[in-house]
Structures are given as C-alpha cells and as structure tokens.
Amino acid sequence: MARTISQTISWYIIGFELFLVSFSCAVLWTNTSRTYYPVVLTFTSISISYSINEIAINVATRAPTLIAVASGYFILIVTQAIWIFQFGVQRQEYDHDMDEYSHVYINNSYRKEPSSITFGNSMPSYPLPMHVQERVAPMPVYQTNESQNTVYLSPHADYTIPVKAIHSYEANKSDPNELSFQKGEVMYVHEMKGSWWQAKKSNGDIGMIPSNYVSLTVV
Incomplete structure (x- = not known):
C-alpha cells in the first residue's frame, strides 16, 4: 500500500511547489514584487494546473491518504489564487502610478508660467x-x-x-x-x-x- 501511494504521488511536483512557495516568500520579504512579479505569476499559473491534475488523480484512487493529499493541493490552489490577485493588482497600481507620473511630468515640462x-x-x-x-x-x-x-x-x-x-x-x-x-x-x-x-x-x-x-x- 505504501509503495502504491509513493508511486501515485508526483514528487517532482511537490519539489516544484516547495520552490515556488520559497521563491514567492523571498520576493515578498525583500519587497521586490515589482521586479519579479512576471516570474511569480508564470510559475503560479503552472503550479495551479499541476495541482488540479494531482487532485483529480488522487481523488480517483479513493485512498484516504491520497484524498488527504488532494485536500492539501486544494488549499495550495486557493493560496496561489490569492497570490495571483496580489501580484496582479500590485502591477496594475504600479502602471497606474507611472501613467499619472508621466502625465504630470509632461504637463509640467510644457507649461510656461514664469516666476516672479x-x-x-x-x-x-x-x-x-x-x-x-x-x-x-x-x-x-x-x-x-x-x-x-x-x-x-x-x-x-x-x-x-x-x-x-x-x-x-x-x-x-x-x-x-x-x-x-x-x-x-x-x-x-x-x-x-x-x-x-x-x-x-x-x-x-x-x-x-x-x-x-x-x-x-x-x-
């Protein structure tokens, strides 16, 4: 039974998920989300697709242990969906701030109001x-x-x-x-x-x- 469970679990996906969680936490900790947000969003999207596939496989076995593993993947998907919103909204706010800055800078550059x-x-x-x-x-x-x-x-x-x-x-x-x-x-x-x-x-x-x-x- 233990051997069957070991063969069913995709260990490379677990390693990928561990890397993604560590990398995302490091990005948030160092406040570099504006630089690495494309990488985090790309890896997170790949991770969600892997996790959905793993849930389907583990639930189909009807083994209690693998169903518990599927529950863990489900929690991971919810967490990563929140990350997508977090990093995506930060990028939209950054683009909006840059647009506002450019608009104000251009207006001030071409405004001719002599001081006295x-x-x-x-x-x-x-x-x-x-x-x-x-x-x-x-x-x-x-x-x-x-x-x-x-x-x-x-x-x-x-x-x-x-x-x-x-x-x-x-x-x-x-x-x-x-x-x-x-x-x-x-x-x-x-x-x-x-x-x-x-x-x-x-x-x-x-x-x-x-x-x-x-x-x-x-x-």
Whole structure:
C-alpha cells in the first residue's frame, strides 16, 4: 500500500511547489514584487494546473491518504489564487502610478508660467529671462502673469554669495529696482533662488539682476 501511494504521488511536483512557495516568500520579504512579479505569476499559473491534475488523480484512487493529499493541493490552489490577485493588482497600481507620473511630468515640462520676485505691493514683477546660449548675451522678456510665484525679500538681507557677470546688463530705466553692471564685474547675492536675484555691487548699490547673466565665483 505504501509503495502504491509513493508511486501515485508526483514528487517532482511537490519539489516544484516547495520552490515556488520559497521563491514567492523571498520576493515578498525583500519587497521586490515589482521586479519579479512576471516570474511569480508564470510559475503560479503552472503550479495551479499541476495541482488540479494531482487532485483529480488522487481523488480517483479513493485512498484516504491520497484524498488527504488532494485536500492539501486544494488549499495550495486557493493560496496561489490569492497570490495571483496580489501580484496582479500590485502591477496594475504600479502602471497606474507611472501613467499619472508621466502625465504630470509632461504637463509640467510644457507649461510656461514664469516666476516672479516682488518687493511688497508697490514693486514690479520680474519674469523669467530667456535661456542663455553659449557666447550669446540673453535678453530678459517682461510679461504679465497673474499666477506667478511671489518671493518677498528683506531690504536688510546679508549679501554673502559672490558672483561674476558673464555679460553686461543695462537696467530698465522705467524700473528703479533693476541693477546695471558690466561684464566681469563682481557682485554679492543675498540668495540664489528664482530667475532674478537681489544683489549688491561694490559701490553699495542694491537691486535685482537676472541670474543667467552671472556665474558663481571665488573672491
């Protein structure tokens, strides 16, 4: 009887199931399901088909021991069905997150909303200057945008960051807050945020300068 049972049981399937359970637990333990989910789903699908076949064979023998083995296979099938839902849903959520990220990234990449720096309510807004091309002096472009970001700076700020002008810049005569400077002139910046920086010249003049006209330097 024991020999008949041993011949009926497919030991290679038991070894395969043991490998699959160990591998799936390792994937969950190391939190690498997003990497190995195709392997787990493939092996699990194969395992379920094997288990269904083993249940049919063992039940047909009508031996109590083999019927108990069939019950174990049935429990294993239920567990593996849960795994399929678990790994499949994780993949769908990952794809959805990637789609949302790509949609937001593309929208932000093509959205043109210049930021501004404002001193109180009476000071003008400074939009983004145009990008600098190599060896070509950029031209700031002034626009009006009601949705611009606003940054408030204190007039008593410290100017500790040295920068050197890589292009000459002539301040807008209608805007008393801009600062004119010559190429090669060294100035000190309060804070390197945004596209317009509050700077101080060596003669004590303070004003706004376009960030793409200067570069960091060492004094």
